[in-house]
Structures are given as structure tokens and as C-alpha cells.
Amino acid sequence: MKSQAKIEYDRLTYPTVIVIGGGFAGLEVVQRLAGKPFKVLLLDRQNHHCFQPLLYQVATASLSADSIAHPFRRTVAPMPNVAFRMTNVVGVRPADNVVVTDHGELHYDILIIATGSTTNFFGNKQVEDQAMQLKSISQALDIRSDFLQDFEAALYLSDEAHQRRQLNFVIVGGGPTGVELAGAMAEIRMTVLKNEYLELDSSQMMIHLIDSGDRLLKAFSEKSSAKALRYLEEMGVKVNFGARVTGYDGDRVTFLDGSHMDTNTVIWAAGVRGVCLPGLEQGFHPQANRFNVDAFSKVQGTANVYAIGDVALMTADPAWPKGHPQVAPAAMQQAQYLVKNLQRAEKERTPFGYVDKGSMATIGRYKAVLDVRGFHMGGAIAWFGWIFVHVMSLVSFRNRVMVLFNWAWKYMSWKNTIRLIIRPYLRKTTVVEPHSTVAS
């Protein structure tokens, strides 16, 4: 029998707003439309919101998966005018005001697309097939299992070349994700590998950070880029600039200049592209792989379809003629503007203007960089600032407490124990020879 609350939801006669995607943008919309005269339906293929900026901490065994995720049902349960359905949206028919999902068709009056972005392999199918990526919790858990399995497997290899390959980690892309991952992997070498895999020589573990450009963190100031590079080098990460990956077969990465590197772990963090749904071709920008939207987030060529967050390309904001950065604050601010505008008459709506509050990235304990409006800072103060901002941005109080506790435990004792291989990662190719002898 249906509960009274849901009977009342079904009877609501407000305009139906379908929100596709419960990431930073979609969730912000839902939270701000709660209690307003709209009948809101949130659709997501996952049953939880994921705090992507901390995915790398799950991938490197610093945080458990549930501390950076929150179930949508918990969020919407107290909201009488909001419902959630877990489903994969496969297309839109704007002429009929219909969204097509794995579970059938749904009618909307207003559609908000907040499907975010996915990893961009720039058409390289071989790399896409073999490399690991970091856009979801399951991918983060794959990376975690993979490096733990590599450590265990390395113990069975007597051949030094195989052992080196097993412990050689290649991260492609010198943006915040690549830099943060490389720093966290270096901490793992310094703590876990050194203290708990006593039979292995920890210096055999190599961490390569590959970038085709000439500096890390291109969206940051040059000073912060240089500082991040210095921190990584101090931690023993090999940073390779001007190197363009052309292939990876599961054993060997090849570069444009003909050189190669043997490894069975490549993590691709070299770019993203919008998750654009079929059916809205007139609004699709093929070079940017995002939906063209006007200053009010409306998708070009549509009457009642909006796109916000990573999937939206807004060139109408004079300060950002190439579109806004694909970051959480831009997604949330677009959501806030859109909700305000939806409650106003058409001619009273205000165009979106992004307020850039700055950028920060962390490399390791007491090592972070921070840029705010021409001012930049590094070191311990920036690191504590990074911790504060990230903890406060998490969705639930429980998650904030868990993250804070885990970090306090980890960084004070270096005895973090979130290192369980619960769901082993199955490689497409394997280099572990079954008859290898145990290394002495």
C-alpha cells in the first residue's frame, strides 16, 4: 500500500520538472525546488550522489566509499514534492516533452539535464579498453583493488623486470585529478608499501605522471603549478612533460615519439566530455561535447529543456567566452540561478554570471596549493584550507564526521586500514605468471 505522502505526490498538479542526474548540479536543483510549486522527479542511473572531488581518496584507500556518497532516497524522503527513480536515461523527444529511459517513457513540462561528464579518451579505443579511469565509486574501487593486488602479486615474482612492471603506475593527465592521485600514490609507497610489504623493495614502485603540456595544473597560477611540481618531485613522483600517449595494450604504454614504458596500470585522467543525450542534436556542440545553452541555461533550439553543470556549454557569460570550467561550484551556481529563474516570469529572469571563488589541489600531508583571485598560497595552511572546504561540502553530517575522523587517523598515525580487496579487479590481460617463484 502506498504511503500517504506518496499518494499526495501523485496527486500534485504542479508543472512536472524532470531532473536527469543527481550530481552537484542536479542535487542542488532538487534541494532548492523542495517545497516549491513544482512536481519534481529526479532520475539517476546510480542510487547515490557521489562527491567526485574525493574519489581519488577512495581509489587510494584513504576513505571508504560510503563516506563520499549519499543515497538519493535519504535526500528526497523528507521532500513531499520530490520523487526519485533509478534508471538510465537513453534519450529525449523534445517535440513530445518525453524522456526515454530503460524503464519506459516519462512526460515532463520542464526538463533539466545535469548528466555531468565522462572520461574523454579522444577516440583512442585501445587506451579506453585497457586504461583505468576515475569518474565513479566503482572505478575508484577498481583502482584500489588493482594496486593492492599488484603489491600482493609482486611478491610472487622473482624476475626483477616483471616485478618493476607490476609496481610501475602510470597516471596520464597533469590536472587536479592526476596530481592528487600521484601524490596519494607516493604516500602509499612511503607508508603502506614500506611498512607492511617488508619483503618488497619500496623503491621499485614507480609513479609516473604524464602530461602532453609543459606544466601541471594548467588552470592554476604558474606559481601554484611550479609548487605542485616541486611537491611531487620531493615525494619521488616522476613527472614527464611533453609526452603524448598513443597506445596502451595492457602491458606497454607507447608515446608519440616512439618511446614506451612497461606497466600493467595506466590511470587515464587526461580529460572529460559531456554526457549528452540523443534527441537534442540541434543543441549539441560537437567540438566541446557539451550542450550549447543560452545565458539562462536553456538548450539551444528548445523551449523548455535546460542543461547545467559539466554537460552545459554557456558562452554568453562575458567573463567566460569559452564556457565555464567543469567544476562543482560552476555546476551548483548554475543550478541556483536556474531555480530562481524558474520561479520568475520569463522577462524577469536574470542571466547567469559565474563567481569564481578560486581553485585548490592537494598533493599530500601539509602540501596543497590554493589560488584565490590573484592570491596564491601553498603548504600547510593551504592544506588545512583544502580539508575544511572539502569536509564542509560533503552532503551529510555523517559523511563529514567519517571523513574528518579517517583523515585525522590517517595523517596522525599513517596506520589507516581501509585496504580490503573486497571485489577483486579483473584485468583484461594479466602479467602474473602462475609458476613464478617467490622472490627472495
Ligand SMILES: Cc1cc2nc3c(=O)[nH]c(=O)nc-3n(C[C@H](O)[C@H](O)[C@H](O)COP(=O)(O)OP(=O)(O)OC[C@H]3O[C@@H](n4cnc5c(N)ncnc54)[C@H](O)[C@@H]3O)c2cc1C
Ligand atoms: C576525480 C575527480 C576529481 C574532481 N575534483 C574536483 C575538485 O577538486 N573541485 C571541483 O570543483 N570539481 C572537481 N571535479 C569536477 C566535479 O566533480 C564536476 O565538475 C561536477 O561533478 C559536475 O557536476 P554535474 O552535476 O554536472 O555532474 P556529476 O556530478 O558528474 O553528476 C552527473 C550525474 O548524472 C548521472 N547520469 C549521467 N548520465 C545519466 C543517464 N544517462 N541517466 C541517468 N543518470 C545519468 C550520473 O550518475 C551522476 O550522478 C572532479 C571530478 C572528478 C571526476
